[in-house]
Amino acid sequence: MSPVLTPFPLLQRIKFRDAGTLLGLLLIGGVFAVLSPTFLTAPNLLNVLQQSSINACIALGMTLVIISGGIDLSVGPVAALTAVLGASMMVAGVPFGLAVAGALCIGMLCGFINGALIAWGGLQPFIVTLGGLSLYRALALIFTGGQPIFGLPDGFRALTNGTLAGVPNPVVIVAVLAICAWVILNKTPLGEYFMAVGGNPEAARIAGVPVTLTKLAAYMISGLMAAVAAMILIGRLGAAEPTMGTLWELDAIAASAIGGASLMGGRGSIIGTLIGCVILGTLRNGLTLLNVQAFYQLLATGIIIIVAMLIDKATSGK
């Protein structure tokens, strides 16, 4: 793999890649717009964004982890654990602002544990987070005895069910988080560290990059984003279930990959990931509007991921 410590050629390549992802989205959207009169209406498009927002939230954190050369398979169960703990705090009468802050801290703590085992313990990210996948799910199930937690305060639910200038709040929250993630990745030293550690950890270490802290930061952000996604979802559902978040990790990885992230590390794009999420959301929405069975929706998702990878390979010349 070529060294990627010089940001400029990389930046240009990613922008080119983002344009390709966007073109893909426009193509898919164009097809649905022709086939379904409902598709191109404002309520439906907002629907797509709202439905994509939870996956986007997870995928933002996942993208940073993937860029730093890792993977986080534990996001779904981390979301479930933070959801049930946050919800039980609210039901027990803790003011919801505090309960949300507590839940976000728990998400970061889970990420810290993953990151510590990987960065300090020297264990493989895939295996550590695979363990986390079972571990955090088990904690959520044990804590609740398998039962959903109902009765979240209306004030909290209003946050996630409300709109800001007609845009659903989850979309607004994720948009703000995406801007933060973009700034971190493209305008701060931490972003360069992610790229460097993922591209060539040995070279990064020699160049003086704090590799351990960089990895820790990536997993903690991923845990935090899982917790934010959990808060959005329980606000919308009005209940927290220990079984929620099944297969979220795969949707997030798919969105990152469609958006141009390389599972080898060192490459990825926030904008690309967001478009990737909207592509997945649009597919599901459009195929539902056309009354296509769920089995074919899976088929379409699989084809899109593979086509995106093939285009990637063809255009990158590697």
Place this chain on the structure above:
Amino acid sequence: MQHYLKGAFALAAIALTVGLANAQDLAPLNSDSEPDRMDWSELDAKFGALPAPAAGTKVAGVSKTLTNEYWRSLGDGYKNVADKLGVGFVYQAAANEGDQIGQLSIAEDLINQGFNAMLLSPQTDANLVPAVEKAKAAGIAVLNVNDAVIPSATNYVGNVQKDNGVRVAQWFIDNKADGGQVAVIEGQPGVYAAGQRTAGFTETINANGKFSVVASVPANWSREEAFNAASTILQQYPDLIGFYANNDGMALGVVEAVKAAGRADKVAVFGTDGVSDAYAAIRAGDLTGTVDSFPVLTGEIAMEVALRLAAGQKLPRVVATPQALITKDNVETYATTDMAALRATLTAK
């Protein structure tokens, strides 16, 4: 990272002022014990024949997943009635039984398309709540159909889950006069139907006094997990006389375990749902019995109830659908695909 939090909270504060609060006056639904209920067979007598649906009426069905025969059969029932009356109908389901957000997205996508009624079979008690609120706000009649129960649902069609377990327990009491050890293979923990079926069986059989439930373990609706759990239980309890599984898939897994242990003549196995594999296994003498909740007929009843609601009729909150214990003795009576004949058989009792 502080930026994230500050940003999120600032937005949250703004949103709070704009936010909507949907007050719910209805008590949370418990479909088995809700007092405002009626039996499906009384619909015509109490509310008259099904009114002819207005021209252009459209109904959408959203169920758990089409990988389970139960939900495909339910959809066939919906379609029978829709086709007969010329009602527009679409039927959608998530890709698998764990895809809660996927199912919610499907339901939300359908709301904008001008349906008069929606038949929802949610994956969990909570995952379709936003869609229900949105549909109600859009003036769409929403009907919760078997088996997860949306607490805020105004109308529910489905069978009495507890009664499934009660019927199997009653078979043991009637046919195994000496009593003995029995085991339960449960569905997914926390799912309403699984809990009620298990409770119905356990309470009824314990009340008899001669039986003891030696094991009650979840196998998450999975045939494979049920096979493994049953193998362990069979090893542990050499005198076991029977299993009750919360669905047929798991019961068929148990059947394989019982056969592998060479105890098919001593251990009775019961399932729930009445899928075609279960019928075949009952005919072959592998499965002792199942509690059929007649998914096709349930689908027909649910569609009729939805059309009644769309026509403005005020029905009780719960409409209970039929079920019956199927064993080798009566399997041919109930194996009919002629729904009119099945209705006649069920109402004749």
